[in-house]
Amino acid sequence: MKERPILFSGPMVRALLDGSKTQTRRIVKNQPPADVSPIRVAHYHPTVITRTGDEEPGAEIFGAYSDDGEWGSKCPYGEPGDRLWVRETWQGPMWEEGTWDPDTDYHKPEFCEYRADGGPIPEYVDFEDNLHQGWKPSIHMPRWASRITLEITGVRVERLQSISEADAAAEGVESLRNEGEYWKDYLRSTERCDELICINARDSFRTLWDRINGDGAWAANPWVWVVEFKRI
Structure with missing residues (x-):
């Protein structure tokens, strides 16, 4: 079993915490060719070239590969x-003024604040009594500050637009119930109006994908890793 970090935005962190998000899709960096043969996801031995120019099976890896052996990706x-430990926007370690205890290990999630929780921008004083205010970027979160750990339960590869309605809901898009069930539009919703709607989870996920990855990202329809998980 190995552990790796993974980044999530604030809305997706909240979806992880409330249990509505059990999947994530990430673009396959080494995209298969347009005429790729059927793709499988499993352990396999990629072909490597030796110093003498011969081909031979390499070390076993887990990933996706085409049936014809012309494409593969770890x-x-x-x-x-x-396991995946979640990186999110945060600040810490922190403690109340006058409560510092030299025998306490403050390098724990309980002594951190997280932007996804919706609290105010934290203020803190350094060891020289200088006042600071702000968040730390998720990319800089160390393992000790992570409060969410996920266990991978499944991996597959598919075209982005192949996502089903059920899988779109499992991506954690926000459902809105106003005279029926609707879903958040992540492209048009603003701080003033947070309930502009989509009529289904799949369309909501489309807006989320374009918001995260840029205009036209959904239309590009790339191959993506579909990682399923449970929170532990």
Whole structure:
């Protein structure tokens, strides 16, 4: 079992915490060719070229590969049974003024604040009594500050637009119930109006994908890793 970090935005962190998000899709960096043969996801031995120019099976890896052997890619997120620890925007370690205890280990999530929780921008005083205010970027979060750990339960590869309605809901898009069930539009919603709607989860996920990856990202329809997980 291996552990790896993974970044999530604030809305997706909240979806992880409330249990509505059990999947994530990430673009396959080494995209298959347009005429790729059927793709499988499993352990396999990629072909390597020796110093003498001969081809031979390489070390076993877990990832995706085409039936004809012309394309393959190692999964950067791991395999079922591996774990992902979540990086999110944060600040810490922190403690109340006058409560510092030299015998306490403050390098724990309980002494951190997280932007996804919706609290105010934290203020803190350094060891020289200088006042600071702000968040730390998720990319800089160390393992000790992570409060969410996920166990991978499944991995597959598919075209982005192949996502089903059920899988779109499992991506954690926000459902809105106003005279029926609707879903958040992540492209048009603003701080003033947070409930502009989509009529289904799949369309909501389309807006989320374009918001995260840029205009036209959904239309590009790339191959993506589909990583399923459970929170532990």
